[in-house]
Amino acid sequence: MHWAEGFIAADWGTTNRRAYLIDGDGKCIDEFEDEKGILSVPKGGFEAAVQEIRERLGDRPLLLAGMVGSNRGWIEAPYVPCPAGIEDLAKALVWAEAEQTAIVPGVSFIDADEADVMRGEEVQLLGAYAAGLVSANALVCHPGTHNKWARLESGGIARFTTVMTGELFNLLREHSILADLLSGSAEPGEAFASGVRRGLDDECLTAELFKVRARVLLGQADAKDAPSYGSGLLIGADVRAGLRQRGEAEIVVMGRPELTRLYSEALRIAGKRCHEVDGEQAFLAGAKRIVELIG
Amino acid sequence: MHWAEGFIAADWGTTNRRAYLIDGDGKCIDEFEDEKGILSVPKGGFEAAVQEIRERLGDRPLLLAGMVGSNRGWIEAPYVPCPAGIEDLAKALVWAEAEQTAIVPGVSFIDADEADVMRGEEVQLLGAYAAGLVSANALVCHPGTHNKWARLESGGIARFTTVMTGELFNLLREHSILADLLSGSAEPGEAFASGVRRGLDDECLTAELFKVRARVLLGQADAKDAPSYGSGLLIGADVRAGLRQRGEAEIVVMGRPELTRLYSEALRIAGKRCHEVDGEQAFLAGAKRIVELIG
Numbered sequence: 001m002h003w004a005e006g007f008i009a010a011d012w013g014t015t016n017r018r019a020y021l022i023d024g025d026g027k028c029i030d031e032f033e034d035e036k037g038i039l040s041v042p043k044g045g046f047e048a049a050v051q052e053i054r055e056r057l058g059d060r061p062l063l064l065a066g067m068v069g070s071n072r073g074w075i076e077a078p079y080v081p082c083p084a085g086i087e088d089l090a091k092a093l094v095w096a097e098a099e100q101t102a103i104v105p106g107v108s109f110i111d112a113d114e115a116d117v118m119r120g121e122e123v124q125l126l127g128a129y130a131a132g133l134v135s136a137n138a139l140v141c142h143p144g145t146h147n148k149w150a151r152l153e154s155g156g157i158a159r160f161t162t163v164m165t166g167e168l169f170n171l172l173r174e175h176s177i178l179a180d181l182l183s184g185s186a187e188p189g190e191a192f193a194s195g196v197r198r199g200l201d202d203e204c205l206t207a208e209l210f211k212v213r214a215r216v217l218l219g220q221a222d223a224k225d226a227p228s229y230g231s232g233l234l235i236g237a238d239v240r241a242g243l244r245q246r247g248e249a250e251i252v253v254m255g256r257p258e259l260t261r262l263y264s265e266a267l268r269i270a271g272k273r274c275h276e277v278d279g280e281q282a283f284l285a286g287a288k289r290i291v292e293l294i295g
Numbered sequence: 296m297h298w299a300e301g302f303i304a305a306d307w308g309t310t311n312r313r314a315y316l317i318d319g320d321g322k323c324i325d326e327f328e329d330e331k332g333i334l335s336v337p338k339g340g341f342e343a344a345v346q347e348i349r350e351r352l353g354d355r356p357l358l359l360a361g362m363v364g365s366n367r368g369w370i371e372a373p374y375v376p377c378p379a380g381i382e383d384l385a386k387a388l389v390w391a392e393a394e395q396t397a398i399v400p401g402v403s404f405i406d407a408d409e410a411d412v413m414r415g416e417e418v419q420l421l422g423a424y425a426a427g428l429v430s431a432n433a434l435v436c437h438p439g440t441h442n443k444w445a446r447l448e449s450g451g452i453a454r455f456t457t458v459m460t461g462e463l464f465n466l467l468r469e470h471s472i473l474a475d476l477l478s479g480s481a482e483p484g485e486a487f488a489s490g491v492r493r494g495l496d497d498e499c500l501t502a503e504l505f506k507v508r509a510r511v512l513l514g515q516a517d518a519k520d521a522p523s524y525g526s527g528l529l530i531g532a533d534v535r536a537g538l539r540q541r542g543e544a545e546i547v548v549m550g551r552p553e554l555t556r557l558y559s560e561a562l563r564i565a566g567k568r569c570h571e572v573d574g575e576q577a578f579l580a581g582a583k584r585i586v587e588l589i590g
Contacts, residue, residue, distance in 0.1 A: 014472075071512075079513075108513055115510040146472075146505060162505040164472075171466045177309075177441075177459075204536030205500050206529065210441060210457040215410040217366075218374075218403055234501065241499030 001100065004295055007061040009287035010053060011120055012068035013037050014145070018280075021057040026288050030057055038073045046074035050101065063287050065104040066120030069094065079108035079117060085156035086126040086286065090293035104290065109159050116162050121148045124279050127286020128254060129155045133277045140252045141242055141267075142279070143259040145170075149242035151249070159245060163238040166259075169231060178212055178230065181223060186231030188265040191221075195229040196266045199236020208233050235266045243270065255279040296395065299590055302356040304582035305348060306415055307363035308332050309440070313575075316352040321583050325352055333368045341369035345396065358582050360399040361415030364389065374403035374412060380451035381421040381581065385588035399585065404454050411457050416443045419574050422581020423549060424450045428572045435547045436537055436562075437574070438554040440465075444537035446544070454540060458533040461554075464526060473507055473525065476518060481526030483560040486516075490524040491561045494531020503528050530561045538565065550574040 010019040015037035021030040041049050046068075053062065069077035077094040084107045093102040106119035121142050128134045129152060136155040142148040145167045150160035173182040186192060198208055212230050215221035221229065251267060251274035253260045260276045267274045305314040310332035316325040336344050341363075348357065364372035372389040379402045388397040401414035416437050423429045424447060431450040437443040440462045445455035468477040481487060493503055507525050510516035516524065546562060546569035548555045555571045562569045 108509075110513055110515065115506055115513045115515045117509045117512055161502055162509070163499060163502040164505045165501055167471060168501055168504075171470055175466055175470055176462060202497055204458060204532055206460055206463055206532060207456050207458040207536045209463075210459045211410055214403075214412045214457070217412055218405055218410045220405065220410045237499055237501060241502045 001059065001061055003061045003291050006058075007063060007291055008053060008057050009063045009284065009291075010065070010068075011123070011283055012064055012066040012073075013120060014039055014067045017066075017068075019053050019057055020284060020287075021060065022284070022288065022291075028284055032056055038067045038070070041074075050074070050096075061099070062101045063104065063291060064096075064101070065123045065283075065287070069103040069105060070119055075103055077103045077105040079106045082107060082109045082160070083153065083156045083158050084122065084126075086130055086289050087293060088156075089122060089126065090290045093290070093294065102294070107157055107160075111159075114159075114161065116160055118148055118150075118160060118162065121150070122157060123286035123290070124254060124282040125150050125152065125157055125286075126155075127284070127289060128252070128277050128282035130289040131282065131285035133282060133285070134252045134254075135250055137249045138252050139242070139245060139249050140254055141239075141263055141274075143253070143255050143263050147238055147242075149245060151245045161241065161245065163241050165234045165238045169234055172209065172230070178209065178226075181213060181216060181226035182230050184224065184227040186228045186262065188262060189228060191225035191228040192232040192262070192265065193269055195232020195234075196236035196239070196269045199233045199238070200240050200270055201236075202240075205233065205237050231262065232266070235262055236269075239263070239266045239270050243272065250275075252277055254282055296354065296356055298356045298586050301353075302358060302586055303348060303352050304358045304579065304586075305360070305363075306418070306578055307359055307361045307368075308415060309334055309362045312361075312363075314348050314352055315579060315582075316355065317579070317583060317586075323579055327351055333362045333365070336369075345369070345391075356394070357396045358399065358586060359391075359396070360418045360578075360582070364398040364400060365414055370398055372398045372400040374401045377402060377404045377455070378448065378451045378453050379417065379421075381425055381584050382588060383451075384417060384421065385585045388585070388589065397589070402452055402455075406454075409454075409456070411455055413443055413445075413455060413457065416445070417452060418581035418585070419549060419577040420445050420447065420452055420581075421450075422579070422584060423547070423572050423577035425584040426577065426580035428577060428580070429547045429549075430545055432544045433547050434537070434540060434544045435549055436534075436558055436569075438548070438550050438558050442533055442537075444540060446540045456536065456540065458536050460529045460533045464529055467504065467525070473504065473521070476507060476511060476521035477525050479519065479522040481523045481557065483557060484523060486520035486523040487527040487557070487560065488564055490527020491531035491534070491564045494528045494533070495535050495565055496531075500528065500532050526557065527561070530557055531564075534558070534561045534565050538567065545570075547572055549577055
């Protein structure tokens, strides 16, 4: 089996995984997604879980990215420090099976005040640049469970910060006193915009969140607007944090469309222009570029 | 049964309740605490749950405060708007059983920008003033699941804001990616202080929280310090929000000693002096004053 004749790329996260079969011409010809995230794989069960990917997509070389390379995953792939380009990722692959199965390292950022890590997003970020979807110097927002704001410089990841907006929203929605109020879906609109404006202000998020309930109890807000308002609050605070690293670069929002549209709208409310990039397309571009580099 | 010959006061919250038997001289002569918070009482089960209090402490008139008067509790006692003094609470009691069982209303605050509610803390806040434990003009911090920062003016509650620090810390500790790291106990000390300083800064809490994990992964912080650091972060942000209403009043931290000591320490780090008041003592003083007023 040779990589140039086609390979499988998988983005294997905490709670789910997506795998794509790429043919010799670089075209994605098959794919699947399931809920076998790393937390659902029992100890010693990764060989079987990897084998299953090949059974579904074919017996091809395999490039794995995401939390599968973390200390809770299959084999730990040490972080590549910033500044990190796609060549750095290719050089630091960890080979789980010689010449056949490689794990992409995550990226870390450390300076005197900050420490941050990513796993999985680096393939998309650097893939988007490799495919010409973002400029060599850009601020990329990558929403998800843990939103990443990454500063690209000369086509590499220069620095980044993580905001755990998605996870916090889910915690509040599932387990908090706001659970009933936040259970609907968040949509762009006046309630969302009003939450965003509040979040962009220098307000204390933990205080503003409680007021989601108080406003409804006191008749100042409609319960049906609470999911959009609450989502706006969290995304507004997130955007405020992210814009600190801006400089004068273009701003790109990359990821799943249902999230990128909310972040784009929040950026617009913050007075910033941005464009959206599909995260899956960026992931495939990044995987292909890494495979070219090891070929 | 007459109130002046002794009564029972109960602070009946979401997850637990505490009840005290006060004799004719105003002395607490018996008490109990259990986990029969309002969420554990089945629909239609409040009469029995109230009866149980009398079975344990005696067949006396009963003053109930807290979430028992909310729309999820027994009988809803509408909020008294700010400014609210203890006389306002006494006038607005809701009588569940004529002359025998009264429910204390909560307090609301509304202005053009804010909306907030409390239930249960008002008895402690106004009781502390009635007993001379706080001045007529003071900023009172009342930590708990939902921390309240209340501005007392002329002995009444002029305004307040709620910060859901306790609930958020519990959510993170039980359900988040930080769960393992935050499972130990939070103690004042260098790690706590370092979290507080960060929280007091104008940082994005949802970004700082993720870095609790990143700092440990990258060797910048010791995992054993994470509960204190994380608690410091949340309390620092909370204190920053609370100090906005300060004016030049004295600052008082009221509640359970294991929480008040952390908030006192955070206030000290913020350069503020404060003193601590025991929340139970304040509750008993408030209950006695309300009973005097209805006597």
